[in-house]
Amino acid sequence: MTIGAYPLDLDRTAIEKLGREAVEFLAGWLAELGSAPASDYDHAAELSALVRRPPSGAPGDFGALLETFRRAAGQGVDTAGPGYLAYFPAGGLVSAALAEMLAQAANRYTGVAQTAPALVAMEQGVLTWFCDLFGLPAGAGGLVTTGASPATLSAVLAARQHRLGEDIAGGTLYVTEHTHYCVAKAARIAGLPAGRVRTVPATGRLRMDVAAAAEMIAADREAGLRPFLLVGTAGTTDTGTIDPLPELAELARREGMWFHVDAAYGGGFQLTRRGRAALAGVGEADSLALDPHKSLFLPYGTGLLLVRDPALLREAHAADGQYLQDIGRMDDLPDFGNLGIELTREFRGLRLWLPLHLHGVRAFEEELDEKLDLAAHAYAELAGDPRFEAPWEPDLTVIVFRLRGGDEPNRRLLAAVNDSRRVFLSSTTIGGRFFLRLCVLSFRTHADRVREALAVIREAADRCAG
Numbered sequence: 001m002t003i004g005a006y007p008l009d010l011d012r013t014a015i016e017k018l019g020r021e022a023v024e025f026l027a028g029w030l031a032e033l034g035s036a037p038a039s040d041y042d043h044a045a046e047l048s049a050l051v052r053r054p055p056s057g058a059p060g061d062f063g064a065l066l067e068t069f070r071r072a073a074g075q076g077v078d079t080a081g082p083g084y085l086a087y088f089p090a091g092g093l094v095s096a097a098l099a100e101m102l103a104q105a106a107n108r109y110t111g112v113a114q115t116a117p118a119l120v121a122m123e124q125g126v127l128t129w130f131c132d133l134f135g136l137p138a139g140a141g142g143l144v145t146t147g148a149s150p151a152t153l154s155a156v157l158a159a160r161q162h163r164l165g166e167d168i169a170g171g172t173l174y175v176t177e178h179t180h181y182c183v184a185k186a187a188r189i190a191g192l193p194a195g196r197v198r199t200v201p202a203t204g205r206l207r208m209d210v211a212a213a214a215e216m217i218a219a220d221r222e223a224g225l226r227p228f229l230l231v232g233t234a235g236t237t238d239t240g241t242i243d244p245l246p247e248l249a250e251l252a253r254r255e256g257m258w259f260h261v262d263a264a265y266g267g268g269f270q271l272t273r274r275g276r277a278a279l280a281g282v283g284e285a286d287s288l289a290l291d292p293h294k295s296l297f298l299p300y301g302t303g304l305l306l307v308r309d310p311a312l313l314r315e316a317h318a319a320d321g322q323y324l325q326d327i328g329r330m331d332d333l334p335d336f337g338n339l340g341i342e343l344t345r346e347f348r349g350l351r352l353w354l355p356l357h358l359h360g361v362r363a364f365e366e367e368l369d370e371k372l373d374l375a376a377h378a379y380a381e382l383a384g385d386p387r388f389e390a391p392w393e394p395d396l397t398v399i400v401f402r403l404r405g406g407d408e409p410n411r412r413l414l415a416a417v418n419d420s421r422r423v424f425l426s427s428t429t430i431g432g433r434f435f436l437r438l439c440v441l442s443f444r445t446h447a448d449r450v451r452e453a454l455a456v457i458r459e460a461a462d463r464c465a466g
Contacts, residue, residue: 007059018062025066030094033444036074037421038083044075077424082444085453086426088237088265088294089442096298099354103347111337111345120333123349126356130290131306133270135283141310142287143339144303144348148264151289151305153186154313154340156229158287159258160190161316163228172196172220173229176208176243178236180262196225206239206392206430208232210247217255229258234279234288235266238428240398240439242266245281252286261288264303266396268295271365274372278395296364297443298351305340313339367443371397374450375440381454387461399438400428407434409464416460423453 010018051072078084080092108116110123123144131140145151156173164171171192175183177199184197198220200213217227230252232243245261252259261282267290269275270282282288286308293302307313318338337343356364375397382401383390390401402410410427414436418424426437436457440450 021062021066025070026094026097029070033078033081036078036081038081038424039077039418039421040075042075043071047072047075080442080444082442082446082449083421083423083453084442085438085440085445086424088291088439089445091293091297091299091302092442092444093297093299093355095355095358096302096351099350100299102354103350106347108347109345110347110349111343112335113333116347117333119347119349120336122353123336123347124334126349126352127304127306129356130304134267134285134288134306136285136306136308139310140306140308141334141339142304142306142313143334143336144352145305145340145342146301147293147303148180148262148289148291149182149185149303150341151303152180152182152260152262153189154305154317155260155287155289155307156183156186156190157341158307158312158316159229159260160192162312163256163258164226168192170196170224170226171229172198172225172227173231174198174200174213174216174227175231176200176202176233178202178206178238178241179231179233180237180264183231183262206236206241208243208248210244210251213248214251214255217251217257227255227257229260230255231260231262232285234261234263234282235269235396235398237265238398238430238437239392239400240265240394240396241392242278242395245279246284247281249281249284253284258286259284261285263288264291265294265398266290267304268292268364269368269372269396271361272368272372275368275396292352295368295441297367298355302348302351310334310339317341370446371440374445374447375399377447378438378440378450378454382457385458387465397440399440400430400435401438402433402435403461403465405465410434410436412464413457413460416464417453417456420456420460423449423456425453 051068079089108119110116110120113120127142127144160168160171168191173187173196175197184194187197188194198216200216201209203209213230220227230248232245232248234242234245249259263282266279267288270279288306290304291302292298292304293300317340336345375394379390379394379399382388382399387403388401389404390399392400403413411434414425414427428435428437438453
């Protein structure tokens with residue numbers, strides 16, 4: 001490899017050679033995803049030992065290093081492949097990977113707008129588009145995060161600061177048992193005791209019981225506590241269920257509380273007609289968190305926080321540093337470092353901006369509509385099979401089901417399905433009972449793999465029942 005006088009500053013010839021090898025490797029690897037195992041642990045111990053070896057002082061061979069990566073990435077669960085139907089499938093868009101390569105090579109700091117104003121504007125433009133998509137008012141904004149968890153933390157901090165001020169004693173927030181635990185984690189980091197996270201009962205449809213929430217809020221006020229935050233979920237992790245967002249928004253307004261919506265999974269479906277109907281009321285949120293690395297197929301580590309009033313984020317996060325005295329403020333652009341928990345902050349906007357502009361929004365809408373259709377088909381097949389229980393029709397693309405009978409046959413069923421290596425499912429526990437969980441979400445999963453998954457499930461059920 002021609003590296004010139006400086007070994008880390010590659011010349012053009014070396015960059016082009018590495019790039020060609022990497023793209024050829026990537027193309028070949030992706031071409032094999034359809035036939036690759038959905039899960040594989042056969043060589044995990046061997047490869048774990050191999051990749052732990054310390055680097056040599058001398059240069060290595062790029063082709064050999066790529067091959068090591070290929071083998072290592074083949075161990076575990078293939079979240080990029082069409083057979084991954086567990087948890088929430090994520091990413092794999094080549095356009096987003098190329099965007100990330102360009103962004104990392106440019107290596108621009110975007111904590112303050114002055115250091116990269118056009119790139120900050122690019123990121124702000126994407127955020128504004130998302131705010132409009134969700135029906136937030138003019139002036140709404142936010143930031144791109146590494147996921148919905150840090151987005152939720154910043155939302156909780158903003159709600160705490162705005163509704164409670166400096167004295168947070170008695171501050172209380174409200175969730176259900178199906179709310180993602182990142183909310184409770186954020187509350188703990190924000191200084192709120194575990195007992196101040198109230199668990200509101202859910203209805204038989206697994207949605208937050210609005211009347212019960214109102215009663216709990218009233219009782220807590222009577223006891224001298226300070227209810228300040230109500231959390232609704234637009235697609236729970238367990239079942240993909242959507243809380244009654246319009247009613248919760250009205251309750252929050254009536255009680256003077258901050259209304260946060262966790263749309264980490266369900267948010268992307270706002271692009272579709274059916275998704276917008278299911279997510280009605282989401283635009284009433286004071287803040288909402290979503291993960292484009294779930295329902296918009298982007299790489300892991302891509303989250304969004306959207307807020308009605310970005311000034312409230314700044315009040316909760318901004319601090320002055322003398323070492324930044326040379327950096328001026330640009331009135332028409334945000335300083336993202338003052339809106340969230342990160343100060344050192346990479347440029348994340350390109351991984352959103354490039355795929356949306358390159359493929360067009362309609363391509364994402366069509367993919368999501370297909371996933372809704374496939375999930376509806378899978379649910380109908382499982383619910384129509386007398387061997388299975390499928391108690392909850394999916395709001396989006398998560399199907400929860402089990403063999404009729406006890407938990408042990410269902411544990412065996414999950415193991416048998418995953419041992420097929422053609423599909424990979426997950427499980428959850430609801431009401432003390434073990435359920436299998438199938439989520440159709442990858443842009444690489446189409447009707448053929450869903451049909452195969454159903455066949456695998458049925459064949460395994462024959463062996464595991466009883």
